[in-house]
Structures are given as C-alpha cells and as structure tokens.
Amino acid sequence: MKAVRIHKPEGLEGIEGLVYEDAPDPQPAIGDALVQVRAASFTPTELTWPLQTDRAGHDRGPRIPAHEGSGVVVELGYGSAGVSVGDEVYGLIDGYRDGWAAEYVAIEARSLAPKPTTVDFVEAAAIPQAGLTSWQALFDHGHLESDQTVVIHGAGGGVGSIGVELARGAGAHVIGTGRAGARERVLELGADDFVDLEQGGWETAVGQVDLVYDAIGGDVLARSAAIVKPGGALVTIMAPLQTERDDIRVVHFVRDPSGAQLRDITRLVDQGKLRPQVGAVYSLTDAREAFMAKSTQHIPGKVVLTP
Ligand SMILES: NC(=O)c1ccc[n+]([C@@H]2O[C@H](COP(=O)([O-])OP(=O)(O)OC[C@H]3O[C@@H](n4cnc5c(N)ncnc54)[C@H](OP(=O)(O)O)[C@@H]3O)[C@@H](O)[C@H]2O)c1
Missing domain, CATH: 3.40.50.720 (NAD(P)-binding Rossmann-like Domain)
Structure with a gap:
C-alpha cells in the first residue's frame, strides 16, 4: 500500500523526515480490524513523541503517523468483535502501532466506534484524539x-x-x-x-x-x-x-484509545452537540506540507489528510 512514514524525525517538529512511499500491507492480528482509510488526522507535535519502539521495547523501524482517522472495515482478525466488514468507523489507535496516514490501518476493534452519521469521513477523522x-x-x-x-x-x-x-x-x-x-x-x-x-x-x-x-x-x-x-x-x-x-x-496524563467513550462522543455529534473543527484538508501525498502548515500557520482546529 501507499503510506506516509517517518524514518527519522528531522527539522521543525521532525516534519522533514516524512516520506510518502510504499509500505507493507498491514495484517489484522487477534482482536484487530483492518480499515480502508478514508481520512486521517494528526497532532502537530506527534512526530517527536517517544514512540520509536513498540511496547516491548523493539525498534519499530519506519513508522506511520496520524493516530486518528475514519474509514470502512474490510477484514477482521481472529476473535474481533463489535464491528463488521462494511461498517463505517472511526477511532484513535495506540500510539505504539502504525497509524492512519496510509491506505489501510490495522487497529484493535475495541478502539473503534461507528462513525457519526451526520458528518462525513473528513470531519469524523478530526474527532477521536x-x-x-x-x-x-x-x-x-x-x-x-x-x-x-x-x-x-x-x-x-x-x-x-x-x-x-x-x-x-x-x-x-x-x-x-x-x-x-x-x-x-x-x-x-x-x-x-x-x-x-x-x-x-x-x-x-x-x-x-x-x-x-x-x-x-x-x-x-x-x-x-x-x-x-x-x-x-x-x-x-x-x-x-x-x-x-x-x-x-x-x-x-496521556489519553487512552476507547471505543466505548467514542460511542458516547458519536451520540453527541449526531445530536448536534459537538461539531468537528476542520481547519484544512490535504492529500496524503502532501502530508509534509500539512504537518508544516499546522505547525506554523495558526490553523484552527484539526488538519485532515485524505488518501
Ligand atoms: N497528553 C495527551 O494525551 C495529548 C493528546 C493530544 C494532544 N496533546 C498535546 O496537546 C497539545 C495541543 O494539541 P492540539 O492538537 O490542540 O494543537 P493545536 O491545534 O496547535 O492547539 C494548540 C492551541 O494553543 C494555542 N497556543 C499555543 N501556545 C500558545 C501560547 N503560548 N499562547 C497562547 N496560545 C497558545 C495555539 O494557538 P496558535 O495556533 O495560534 O499557536 C492553538 O490554538 C500538543 O502539544 C499535543 O502534543 C497531548
């Protein structure tokens, strides 16, 4: 698949280290869902967060940023419950795993919630984190x-x-x-x-x-x-x-992914009580420009990437 990856953070907030390139197709592990990404979002400082290793301390190599996004479930790992193939979902991924700045993401099914029906994929991607x-x-x-x-x-x-x-x-x-x-x-x-x-x-x-x-x-x-x-x-x-x-x-504290809390948030969005704040939208191919714009141009709300 195509993805944005960071090999080594360089320059302002690590942004010069971002590369749009081929990456291995993610495989859904036990409890995971494989999601075809429709939109992804990020936090301006996340490239410098200490996430170079997985939770066991092993170097992750080039990693895919953007901890949140929205898309459609296309495959389930063994034992995954709570979502089905074809569901429109959104969620926040554990920061020690590859993120949403890609065509596909493998994410724990319990971190996902149904996408609010009253907003599109771009607006939904701005919500989870x-x-x-x-x-x-x-x-x-x-x-x-x-x-x-x-x-x-x-x-x-x-x-x-x-x-x-x-x-x-x-x-x-x-x-x-x-x-x-x-x-x-x-x-x-x-x-x-x-x-x-x-x-x-x-x-x-x-x-x-x-x-x-x-x-x-x-x-x-x-x-x-x-x-x-x-x-x-x-x-x-x-x-x-x-x-x-x-x-x-x-x-x-550092936030936790939670599909349960995200379901409560979905309800607030669909009741019109929470409006996603999207300041700008960029193509995934322009991820470097998107990170740079968010870090230097006082863009309000979230910046969203679309593959
Ligand atoms: N611990 C966690 O779990 C967690 C989770 C998410 C985010 N974060 C952190 O939270 C921070 C905010 O994230 P975000 O996505 O909301 O970033 P953001 O969209 O850039 O928001 C930061 C806001 O604070 C304003 N601001 C920054 N410094 C200021 C100052 N000295 N005086 C007045 N206003 C100032 C910014 O204004 P300008 O745009 O005009 O500078 C912007 O409106 C990031 O550093 C991120 O790393 C932590």
Whole structure:
C-alpha cells in the first residue's frame, strides 16, 4: 500500500523526515480490524513523541503517523468483535502501532466506534484524539461538574475546541484562552468568556476556577496552579508539573484509545452537540506540507489528510 512514514524525525517538529512511499500491507492480528482509510488526522507535535519502539521495547523501524482517522472495515482478525466488514468507523489507535496516514490501518476493534452519521469521513477523522483527550481530561481526571468553572488553555486548537464544546455541554461555566485571533471562534463554540494569554496579567482576568485544563504547557501551565481554588484540579496533557500547592489535584496524563467513550462522543455529534473543527484538508501525498502548515500557520482546529 501507499503510506506516509517517518524514518527519522528531522527539522521543525521532525516534519522533514516524512516520506510518502510504499509500505507493507498491514495484517489484522487477534482482536484487530483492518480499515480502508478514508481520512486521517494528526497532532502537530506527534512526530517527536517517544514512540520509536513498540511496547516491548523493539525498534519499530519506519513508522506511520496520524493516530486518528475514519474509514470502512474490510477484514477482521481472529476473535474481533463489535464491528463488521462494511461498517463505517472511526477511532484513535495506540500510539505504539502504525497509524492512519496510509491506505489501510490495522487497529484493535475495541478502539473503534461507528462513525457519526451526520458528518462525513473528513470531519469524523478530526474527532477521536481531540474528543477522547478532552473527555478524559474534563471528566475522568478533572471530575468537572455542571456548577463549576473551567478554564481551557489553547481553546482554539484541535484539542481545546472540542474541550470547550464538551464542557459547555456538561453545563459548566467555560473560559477559553489562547491568542487574540482565536477569540471569536472560541466564543462561537460556546465559551462564556475568552482571555488573551498574550495580554499581561491574564491570571487576574481568568480569576479563580475549579478546574484548569491545559493544552499549552510551559509558562502558561506553571502559572496556572495559582488560579485553582482550594480543592480544585489542574489537568494538563503537556508535561508533569511540580507545585508547592498541596490543596489541589495536579494530573498529567496521556489519553487512552476507547471505543466505548467514542460511542458516547458519536451520540453527541449526531445530536448536534459537538461539531468537528476542520481547519484544512490535504492529500496524503502532501502530508509534509500539512504537518508544516499546522505547525506554523495558526490553523484552527484539526488538519485532515485524505488518501
Ligand atoms: N497528553 C495527551 O494525551 C495529548 C493528546 C493530544 C494532544 N496533546 C498535546 O496537546 C497539545 C495541543 O494539541 P492540539 O492538537 O490542540 O494543537 P493545536 O491545534 O496547535 O492547539 C494548540 C492551541 O494553543 C494555542 N497556543 C499555543 N501556545 C500558545 C501560547 N503560548 N499562547 C497562547 N496560545 C497558545 C495555539 O494557538 P496558535 O495556533 O495560534 O499557536 C492553538 O490554538 C500538543 O502539544 C499535543 O502534543 C497531548
């Protein structure tokens, strides 16, 4: 099959290392489904994530990026349940396996869910990573409740924009943050307020909150412990945070593929409560340009690749 592979990350965010080339056809193992890919999406920094080995520590050689996508099931591995040949599906793959930037992907069937019927394959591909990361951040780790206030750092990005919609849908008071250019979009997504992080004193503008959900990291993360109410939580998907505060919960986590949670997300999409945010679409042959554009051009939401 044709696929995009990374042999060695080079240049900005490893992007120069991407090559569109022939790759072995994936074989569905026990519990897998083989999916013909219709659309794939990625996270701008994923080429530099430490995923060069499989879970047993063996070097994976050239690997296929894009951990999320949508397509049609064409074959099942031994014992695979929950999906059938011909099903339109989408999902997030375990990052230690080859991803969706290819004509076919072999993925654990339990990581898949039916594609929402109200969106096309391109829009569906933009949902799994951002949807599952934000679901797990807000509800599994953040324990967000309807009468609480949450601030979402990076609210105009791929992950943050779905976070805004999920938090608003849960009835929370939502403050989105980012650069000034994201304000209008974030408010359109349903945030109650927007704070420009490039303005001095943003902590004062945000005030005290029950939950910080951070998708930016660095200085923004470091300064965020101070804005959490006693008993509240700071959940980051960026890096572990050391803080002297012992009256708040601090959680750093990496999202898990989950077909079960993705089914809940499918329902929200089909009820019109969650709109996928697709900022641009590129052909798989132009994957290098797509990664570069997402990393350098402030494209809102997700960038999607189509084989
Ligand atoms: N732990 C996990 O499981 C997990 C899962 C998914 C993603 N992630 C991480 O989450 C991060 C966000 O992913 P994404 O797909 O949402 O990326 P993205 O689409 O680029 O979103 C990031 C958002 O934050 C904004 N931003 C970044 N730095 C900023 C700053 N200093 N001040 C103000 N705004 C800033 C960006 O604005 P501009 O575009 O204008 O720069 C963009 O709107 C990535 O670093 C990714 O590695 C972690």
